[in-house]
Amino acid sequence: MTAPAWRRCRLGAFSTMWERHPGDWGVHLPRGALCALSREVLESAAGAVYAPCAERQIHAQGLLGRRSAPMTSDSPSSTVGTARPHHASLLDRLTSPFWTSETAVMMAGALLVGLLAGLGIVVFRRTVDLATVLCQERGLEAAGGGRWYLLLLPALGGLAVGLWVHALKPQGPGQGVAGIMESLAFHGGRVDLRGSIARIVGAVITLGSGGSAGPEDPSVQLGAAVGSQVGRAFQLSEGRVRTLVACGAAAALAAAFKAPLSGVFFAVEILLGEFSATSVSYIVVAAVAGAAASQAFLGSSPAFAVPQYELRSARELLSYFVLGCAAALVGVxxxxxxYWTEQSFEDWRFPGWLKPAIGGLAVGAIAFLGRPEVMGDGYATLGATLRSPSADVLLLLLLVVAKLVATTLTIGSGGQGGLFAPSLFLGAMLGLALGRLANAFFPAFSAPPAAYGMVAMGAVLASAVRAPIVAFLLPFEMTNDYRIILPLMLAVVTSLVVARWLERESVYTIKLKAHGIDPAAQRDVNIMRAITVGEAMAREYPTVTPATTLEALGELFHRTGHHGFPVLDEEGDLLGIVTLQDFDRVTAAGNTEGTVENIYVRDPITTFPDETLEEAVRRLGARDIGRAPVVDRQNPRRLLGVLSASDISRAYGRVLAQRTELRQRMARARAGLDGEAEFVEIEIPAGAPAVGKRIQDLALPRECVLVSITRRGRTVIPRGGTVLRPGDVATAFVAPSCRPAMERALAGRRNGEGT
Known part of the structure; x- marks a missing residue:
């Protein structure tokens, strides 16, 4: 006896869907395990398990306004949700294969996002250039070249930015790359369009009026907003929206720097924080499209021209090692x-819309005192200095200090702009200074100072943003000169190692971590890691004995629809497992006599109830196994239950629904609190009032949402029935005014106690 024909048909259909869209199920398995687990998933009779995926299949077909006919139980294609109206037009029939293909839809989306982001960068850069010419060059001419104009211009620009941002009141995550990292980690890639417009226009004002910042972070904000809006317009899943946000950011950076490779690895290293071949392919398409669109209007010449350079001696590498150490100090x-400046301005009891004006006034004071090079993005000064590095060492080091202070005052006070360009400026001036020293002390084997400047640009960037591959590639792409790659790699790695030893966080993550936001940890909150085998397994499951006849076994397969059963001895101890494949292999030869004793698999792969689903699935996937007995870790022959792919799917869907609801609660809480809520982490000590209690029994404030619980290195998705234990670290989203009450409820602290 074999599996019924109707089951075989459904197996093939769903196996195809699983192979093509494993991400929809959230189960990231080795390729060989997909087919076995997808077959087992079909055995679940609960249609709700399959409904979300089927709905997405229908939804994908209607991305451009088309919708499939409703699925019916008697439709041959209802299982996979691909039924189409009988009156479909010829155009629909021709384009249907395209729009039902995930790869085609995502490639088209990535291409569209890349082009829009590239064109947006052209408009943004032209607008910044126009504002710079009008405010700085023409304005200075109209003021008769008076230095008082340099003093007042950044302050007036800061005042305009403060009023503009105050009027629009952007919601959601903060500005620039840090805000996008938070959006990707906690908000499903939703980048607020209104907030993005407010920050991009604010960046134009800041840069045009001489504020010390860069255009790259606003460019990334623009690209990310485009990706988010396109993904939401197509009504894609959160995972695909996040991918398109990364595509937009990569395209924007590629267009801004004329560096598509750097754009790709910026999205992978900093934003996504993980490598996926599928996602990277979409990001590459977007980066190429963005760079091409930008170069069509802005040209393709390298950003900086440096003298020809070659490594004269291996002894020179020692100079680059010292350069890497110095760059780490500057980056840290x-x-x-x-961070200190931002916190100081946040804590300062002063009208928020006036704070950027104070920062701008300080920048103007630096320019008034004789260092106007700190104004704006600094690219003009940087390029001219690299071409003819005639300044002395003390002046170059003074520019490093002046630019460092001016940038932190501009951004810390609330000015809008990026951190990439100042990093490059700091690195270039530092490298030129050390290059001149190297040429003075070791003229026989030292490269021109400009080469040191280019290498230090990458080294300071690496220590500040903690993206070594971007730091390798960006100077190379900006100069089209591969000859600096050896010293660049040495200096970047040295700088990165020393910087991590001195400071764990990057210029983007330090503020997020201070507010309890850890994008890296959130990326690690794989739902499969948050569920244990004991939570997902089936405790009531049919079993057989070695004496069970093959005829009885076949009837059991037919009646239950399962594909395998544990084999127990007379005392109920586990002996092995018998599968439908074992049964088919014997009965296909016409042998219907005999017992399970002759065909079952002894010493099967087992799992333990305290393992995570991720651990179990990896082990099962390596053997292409679709189910496994769950046994007591202390007594491996004691059967506790059975874990199958249908159990995994149900548990995943249940927790995913809870996480979706949790994210919606967080969004409502943020909206209700007018953006004043923050993420906090609270460790629950032994003896705390919350220990041993369920979350639903705690007197938590209404303005508090528990996001996750870290327990012994494992992230737990909190539920109402979750019991808190000593040592748990609770991450919560809470209004500042309610934080003391939450701390008392969880850790027993009183206001002002603890950290």
Whole structure:
């Protein structure tokens, strides 16, 4: 006896869907395990398990306004949700294969996002250039070249930015790359369009009026907003929206720097934080499209021209090692000073819309005192200095200090702009200074100072943003000169190692971590890691004995629809497992006599109830197994239950629904609190009032949402019935005014106690 024909048909259909769209199920398995697990998933009779995926299949067909006919139980294609109206037009029939293909839809989306982001960068850069010419060059001419104009211009620009941002009141995550990292980690890739417009226009004002910042972060904000809006317009899943956000950011950076490779790895290293071949292919398409669109209007010449360079001697590498150490110090100082300045302005009891004006006034004072090079993005000064590095060492080091102070004051006070360009400026001036020293002390084997400047640009960037591959590639792409790659790699790695030893966080993550936001940890919150085998397994499951006849076994397969059963001895101890494949292999030869004793698999792969589903699935996938007995870790022959792919799918869907509801609660809480809520982490000590209690029994404030619980290195999705234990670290989204009450409920602290 074999599986009924109707089951075989459904198996093939769903196996195809699983192979093509494993991400919809959230189960990231080795390729060989997909087919076995997808077959087992079909055995579940609960249609709700399949409904979300089927709905997405229908939804994918209607991305451009078309909708499939409703599925019916008697439709041959209802199982996979591909039924189409009988009156479909010829155009629909021709384009249907395209729009039902995930790869085709995502490639088209990535291409569209890349082109729109590239064109947006052209408009943004032209607008910034126009504002710079009008405010700085023409304005200075109209003021008769008076230095008082340099003093007042950044302050007036800061005042305009403060009023503009105050009027629009952007909601959601903060500005620039840090805000996008938070959006990707906690908000499903939703980048607020209104907030993005407010920050991009604010960046134009800041840069045009001489504020010390860069255009790259606003460019990334623009690209990410385009990706988010396109994904939401197509009504794609959150995972695909996040991919399109990364595509937009990569395209924007590629267009801004004329560096498509750097754009790709920026999205992978900093934003996504993980490598996926499928996602990277879409990001590459977007980056190429963005760079091409930008170069069509802005040209393709390299950003900087440096003298020809070659490594004269291996002894010169020692100079680049010292350069890497110095770059780490500058990058860490940049990170810490920026964070300190931002916190100081946040804590200052002063009207928020006036704070950027104060920062701008300080920048103007630096320019008034003789260092106007700190104004704007600094690219003009940087390029001219690299072409003819005639400044002395003290002046170059003074520019490093002046630019460091001016940038932290501009961004820390609330000015809008990016951190990439100042990093490059700091690196270039530092490298030129050390290059001149190297040429003075070791003229026989030292490269021109400009080469040191280019290498230091990458080294400071690496220590500030913690993206070594981007730091490798960006100077190379900006100069089209591969000859600096060896010293660049040494300096970047040295800088990165020293910077991590001095400061764990990057210039983007230090503020997020201070507010309890950890994008890296959130990326690691794989739902499969948050569910244990004991939570997902089936505790009541049919079993057989070695004496069970093959005829009885076949009837059991037919009646239950399962594909395997544990084999127990007379005392109920586990002996092995018998599968439908074992049964088919014997009965296909016409042998219907005999017992399970002759065909079952002894010493099967087992799992333990305290394992995570991720651990179990990896082990099962390596053997292409669709189900496994769950046994007691202390007594491996004691059967506790059975874990199958249908159990995995049900558990995943249940927790995914809870996480979706949790995200919606967070969004409502943020909206209700007018953006004043923050993420906090609270460790629950032994003896705390919450220990041993269920979350639903705690007197938590209404303005508090528990996001996750970290327990012994494992992230737990909190539920109402979750019992808290000593040592748990609760991450919560809470209004500042309610934080003391939450701390008392969880950890027993009183206001002002603890950290």
């Amino acid at each position: 100082a940049y990170t810490r000073l920026l």
